[in-house]
Amino acid sequence: MGPNAARKLRAPRCLTVATALLTLVALKAYIEWTAEQDERFPTPRWMSWQSSFITAAQPSTNALPPFVLQNFNASLQQLRQSVPRAKAYWNDKQHQIFRALDQGLDGNISWSKCSGPGTEEKVSKIQDFSLYPELYKNFVLYDGCRDFPLLIHQPSKCSRGTNRTFLLLAIKSRPGNFAARQSVRDTWGREGAPGGLAVRTVFLLGTGSGRYGPRLQHLVEYESQSFGDILMWDFEDTFFNLTLKDYLFLSWTLEHCQEVRYILKGDDDVFINTPKVLDYLGSLEAHKPLYTGQVMANASPFRVRKSKYYVPESYYVGPYPAYAGGGGYIFSGPLARWLHQVSRHIAFYPIDDVYTGLCFQALGIPPEAHPGFQTFDIAEKDREDPCVHSKLLLVHRRSPEQTLRLWKQITNPDLKC
Template sequence: MAPNVLSRTIRMSRCLTVATALLTLVALKAYIEWTAEEDERFPSPRWAAWPSSSVTPLQPSTNALPPFVLQNFNASIQQLRQSIPRAKAYWNDKQHRLFQALEQGVEHNTSWNQCSGPGSEERVSRIQDFDSYSELYKNFVLYDSCRNFPLLINQPGKCSGGTNRTFLLLAIKSLPGNFAARQSVRDTWGREGAPGGLAVRTVFLLGTGLGRYGPRLQRLVEYESRMSRDILMWDFEDTFFNLTLKDYLFLSWTLEHCPDVQYILKGDDDVFINTPKVLDYLRSLEAHKPLYTGQVMANASPFRVRKSKYYVPESYYVGPYPAYAGGGGYIFSGPLTRWLHHISQHVAFYPIDDVYTGLCFQALGIQPEAHPGFQTFDIAEKDREDPCVHSKLLLVHRRSPEQTLRLWKQITNPDLKC
């Protein structure tokens, strides 16, 4: 190709890229404004399709450590310690050092504020095959003591509005570019309100980008946040291995801005949640009993297949996993937040976020309760479009925004016959 032709081709390609980006921004702005106009032109009760309830919301309970946890704390820590093999594997060695520090009376690990970077030779020297690790794994090891990141977008009044204490907080993990997924959640099961006097609030948990070559979507997300007021965004790379960090930062945010929440549902932005069914279930529970429930993984072990995103090298960790609820979606008691945050000071970050949560709950002496209504590995293919099947479940994983909108309309239709 001649140089002048090649130059024109490159310029045209660049112009097309810029034009596409501008059109995407304009379309997003128009869609959000159109949605806001539709709400103004056709106002309706936000939870009109939800069943009413005569149940009186529980009064705010004390934030003291539940007696069950307090009585078993030392024993559960020792049980966790014994379940983790002493080995030269990086995480095992690091965790046993933390146990030793705890035994010596070190209440909080101050090293979390000492964020190590690529020059951390001592850290790398503990892993003989460190050079064989993927870039994601290398970065996780090099920065796994970094826990303080700026909160760029906040919703400080999320749980303070209205007269009712927040009964259920939907904390949804999302990526910056997942605009359509978040909007479908807002339009369906994540819509905020107070059905039967039980206040439901929603926040989306985001980092800033996807690696050094990913698009920086912060400005778009800031605009979205001004319209929806449900975004929490921290200044860290939003990668799979940083989901543990996202969980930790969310616990810190909850302690400061939503300390009296009664229940928290953590989930992904591609799950379908039958929120009325969830509320019915939570209303039926014994008050103040510690809760950690979902689809439970028991007797699980690390994946050793390199192609799997759940791959864990033997030089990094050896041993079984604790029983844990699948990260696609699970529920836990709000008053446990401060104790999860406390114990996480003594549990080293692990690259699989739901495994890490299971480790923290085990350290508190709380075992996950299996609930058949959670299907984080999806359901039979023949049932994926069946509203009657979904109307009986609490949560199912992997639904597109279009499927979510269609299923929600169907299961909230009072004329649905199952």
């Protein structure tokens, strides 16, 4: 703990005013959200599965969210203490944002202008920049770009039907993954309202798949017309742009799905036991903020250049915060507003689930480990066992064929385990 740890933390005037206003807006929305009761309807006949969900605990209108203004400011300061001061590019950039906040400036000034490859200042700060992989170079050069047009839209996704969206499945996909998306639609991602709980699904896509990748936008547009579940933004859909995809999804959620109760973020190659997820969420206190999955604790950057998760020492130094693995995790819908707000004060990081962990750390909400999330798969002997899968919430990874077969097996009423 630093020498200033004992001092009383004071937020800069501008941040305090801004977050106070956001607190009032969020609190108003929260109370309105909790004051209404969910409508209950029988499970539609066309649904091939049913949840054993009985009645979700209703949130109390007298319970205030624990992430109120004082906790928000204190948690942001705690994040500041946890980020090592170093010459590494990301560390230096983040501390520049903190200093801007100290001076009463808006913390998002570092990306107020979207700069491109001609930004020599960025390159000069990284001595070995020329040795970076091409995708890493592009991420650094464009890490201030956060505003991209939404090419394929679903503005009424969360307002369809008579039931408010209880669970929104936000599935990260890529344009060419047609078979994966269809297997999700045919199984655990099927929309409906089992037990009166509305489940909605959106797939999150960029446009291209690299400089020489095929442009599949027209095919995806046709797919969207058929199923109405595609969100596509005009940016290159690469691994390092998953953080950008998360940010843009939060922006969409705040505009078009504000009243969603829970959000499950996952990849299009996971297998989700949706009835089990609904049972679990229905057992929770609805007013308690949730961030759960398979928790990565005491993790550090990979320094092996061949690794998908490679992070150069000149880019970032220090440990990672505890975070839920990006293959699949769940968080409370009302937290989307706060995640979006705090992300304006945290520089983009190329590993999306680590970045989400940073944002939750800034909100003072630690991840909760749940054994039902297996984002690194399970034992080889259990990979085809429907009884094992019937007890899990989420497992990574499964092919479209495996997903279809496992879903048919676990939803079979004659399955004996």
